[in-house]
Amino acid sequence: MPTDRTLVRDLAQRYAEVCADPIQAVRRDAWRQHNSLRGDRPLIYVRAFAWHELPEHQCHCTDPFLRGWEDHFRQRLFWASLGDDSVFEPWVTVGARYRCSGWGVPVSRQHSGQAGGAFKVDYPIRDEADIERLRAPWHEIDEDATAKAVEQVEELLGDILTVDIDRAGAYRMWTADLSTDLFYLRGIEHFSLDMLDRPEWLHRLVGFMADGVARCHQQAEQAGDWGLTAHQNQAMPYAEELPDPAPNQRGVRRDRLWGYMASQEFTGISPGMWSEFLLAYQRPILEQFGLVAYGCCEDLTRKIPALRQIRNLRRIAVSPFANVAACAEAIGRDYVLSYRPSPADMVGYGWDEQRVLSVLRRDLALCRESHVDITLKDVETMQGDSRRAAEFVRLCRQVIGELWG
Numbered sequence: 259m260p261t262d263r264t265l266v267r268d269l270a271q272r273y274a275e276v277c278a279d280p281i282q283a284v285r286r287d288a289w290r291q292h293n294s295l296r297g298d299r300p301l302i303y304v305r306a307f308a309w310h311e312l313p314e315h316q317c318h319c320t321d322p323f324l325r326g327w328e329d330h331f332r333q334r335l336f337w338a339s340l341g342d343d344s345v346f347e348p349w350v351t352v353g354a355r356y357r358c359s360g361w362g363v364p365v366s367r368q369h370s371g372q373a374g375g376a377f378k379v380d381y382p383i384r385d386e387a388d389i390e391r392l393r394a395p396w397h398e399i400d401e402d403a404t405a406k407a408v409e410q411v412e413e414l415l416g417d418i419l420t421v422d423i424d425r426a427g428a429y430r431m432w433t434a435d436l437s438t439d440l441f442y443l444r445g446i447e448h449f450s451l452d453m454l455d456r457p458e459w460l461h462r463l464v465g466f467m468a469d470g471v472a473r474c475h476q477q478a479e480q481a482g483d484w485g486l487t488a489h490q491n492q493a494m495p496y497a498e499e500l501p502d503p504a505p506n507q508r509g510v511r512r513d514r515l516w517g518y519m520a521s522q523e524f525t526g527i528s529p530g531m532w533s534e535f536l537l538a539y540q541r542p543i544l545e546q547f548g549l550v551a552y553g554c555c556e557d558l559t560r561k562i563p564a565l566r567q568i569r570n571l572r573r574i575a576v577s578p579f580a581n582v583a584a585c586a587e588a589i590g591r592d593y594v595l596s597y598r599p600s601p602a603d604m605v606g607y608g609w610d611e612q613r614v615l616s617v618l619r620r621d622l623a624l625c626r627e628s629h630v631d632i633t634l635k636d637v638e639t640m641q642g643d644s645r646r647a648a649e650f651v652r653l654c655r656q657v658i659g660e661l662w663g
Contacts, residue, residue: 262319262328263414269331270418276338277348277419285345289496293549293572293594295629296498299662300622301343302654303493305635306601307647309333314644323410340648345494349420349505351487352411355403356428358474361467362393365442381445386459392443394470397427397477422505426488427478429471435519436467436539446523453531460535468539475512475546482509490518491551491573493596493631500548517547520554520575521561533564541568553577553596555636562588578603582621586628595628597621601637605646611653618657626661 260268291297309315314336319325330350338346363382370376383389404423412421432438440449444463452460478484485508489495495516496502519540524532544550550568552558553575558565562585565571574593576585578600589595600606603617622630632654640646 262321262324265319266324266327266331266414267418269328269335270415273331273334273338273346274348274418276335277346282345282347285343285494286496286502288343289345289494290498292629292631293491293493293495293497294499295572295591295594297629300597300625300654300658301494301631302651303344303631303633304337304340304342304647304651305492305633306637307337307340307605307634308637308640309336311639311642312336312644313642324414327411327414336644340651342651343494345496347503347505349422349487350411350415351422351424351505352404352408354423354425354483355400355407357398357400358395358428361395361439361443361470363388363391363443379442379445381443381448383444383448383463386456389459389463389466392466394466395429395474397474397481397483399425399483420505422485422487424485424487425478425481425483425508426485427475427483429474430488431490431518432520434471434475434543435521436464436471437519437521437523437536439467440464440536441523446526449535450527453527453535457535464535464539468543472543472546475543479512484508484510484512484515486510486515489516491516491549492518492554492575492635493551493573493633497549497572512546513548515547516549516551517544517570518551519544520552520556521558522554522556525556525579529561529564532561537561537564537567544568545570549573551575551596555579555598557581559584559588566592583624586625586630589628591627591629593629595625595630596633597625597630598633598635601634604634604650605637605640607639607641609641609643609646609649611649614650614653615657618654619660622657622661 292301317325317328319328365382366380367377408423486501486504489503501514521536524536549572550570551573552565555577557579559581572593573596574589575596577598599617604614634650
C-alpha cells in the first residue's frame with residue numbers, strides 16, 4: 259500500500275497530466291471568444307455534482323492535511339472526466355491568511371443538529387443603535403501564517419504543480435456583494451421592513467458596508483496583492499479583454515480582472531427597491547473591475563433593465579426561477595446569458611433522460627439568438643449516481659447539436 263504522501267503525489271501527477279492535455283488550450287480559446295461575445299455555440303460548465311455522496315469521494319489518507327489534498331485531486335479528476343468545457347490549470351492555490359474578519363460583531367448560528375441541515379442566524383443588528391458597534395474591514399495579511407501554509411504545500415506538491423498564493427482582498431464574492439452580509443447582520447425580514455420604516459438608516463448601514471468593502475479592495479490593490487487567479491465570474495474567466503489566469507502574477511489592477519456580485523437575499527424585493535438599497539451601492543465597487551458577472555440563484559427577470567446600468571457588465575445569470583424567454587429577450591446579444599437549469603430536473607431525483615432533453619430543448623430554443631452557456635450548479639444530490647453528471651453533459655451536447663448544428 260502506498261503511503262499517504264505517495265498517494266496524494268500520484269493523484270497530483272495524474273492531475274498535472276490532465277492540465278497538459280491540448281484540449282485545455284482549445285477550451286481556453288473557446289471561452290475567450292464566448293465571454294467576448296464572439297462565440298458561435300453554447301459552452302457547458304459543470305460547477306457542482308454532489309461530490310460528498312459519490313463513491314469517487316472515498317479517501318484513504320488518515321492525516322487531515324494529506325486527506326484534504328487527496329479529496330481535492332480526486333474531485334478534480336472526476337470533474338475532468340465529465341467532458342464539459344471546464345479548463346484545468348497546472349497549479350494549486352493557497353489562500354492568504356487574513357487578520358481581518360467580519361464586521362466587528364459576532365454572528366452566531368443555531369444549527370438543527372442534522373448533518374447538512376438548516377440553521378437559524380442570531381442577527382447582531384437588532385436596533386438602530388447597533389450600527390455603532392460595526393467595524394469596517396481592512397486588508398492585512400498574516401504573513402507568518404501564510405508562509406507556513408504555503409511552505410507545507412510547496413514541500414508536498416511544488417515539484418509537480420506550481421503553488422499559487424492568492425493574496426487578493428479578503429472581501430470577495432459573497433462577503434463583497436453586500437447582500438449576503440446584510441442578511442447575516444440584519445436578516446431579510448428586518449431589512450425588508452427597514453426599507454419602509456427607516457430607509458435613511460438602512461441607507462446608512464448599506465453605505466457603511468459598501469465603503470468598507472471598497473476600502474478593503476483599494477488597500478489590497480495599493481499593496482500589490484490582487485493577482486491573476488483572483489478572477490470571479492462563476493464560469494471560466496477567459497476573455498479577450500482581460501489577461502488569462504496565471505499563478506503568482508500580482509500587482510494587478512482590478513480593471514484587469516473579473517468582478518462578481520449577486521443579490522440572492524433581495525429575490526423578493528421589487529426592482530425599484532433593490533436598485534435603490536443594493537445595486538446603487540454595488541455598482542461603484544463592481545465598476546472598478548474590468549468585466550462583471552452578476553447573479554446566482556435569484557430571479558433577475560424584472561431587474562435586467564437596471565443591471566444595464568453597470569457599465570462593464572458582461573454576464574447575467576438566468577436561474578431556475580427566472581423566466582427564460584423574458585430574460586433572453588431582455589439580454590439579447592448584449593451580454594452572456596448564463597443559463598442555469600434546475601439541478602433537480604437535470605440530475606437530482608429519478609434520472610429521466612427524456613425530461614432532461616425536454617427542458618433543455620425548450621429553454622435553449624428560447625436562447626437560440628443569445629450568447630448562452632449552460633451551468634450545472636447547486637446540486638444537492640445525484641442520489642449517489644456518478645454517471646448523471648457526464649450524462650447531463652452528453653445530453654447538453656446533443657441538444658446543442660440539434661439547435662446550433
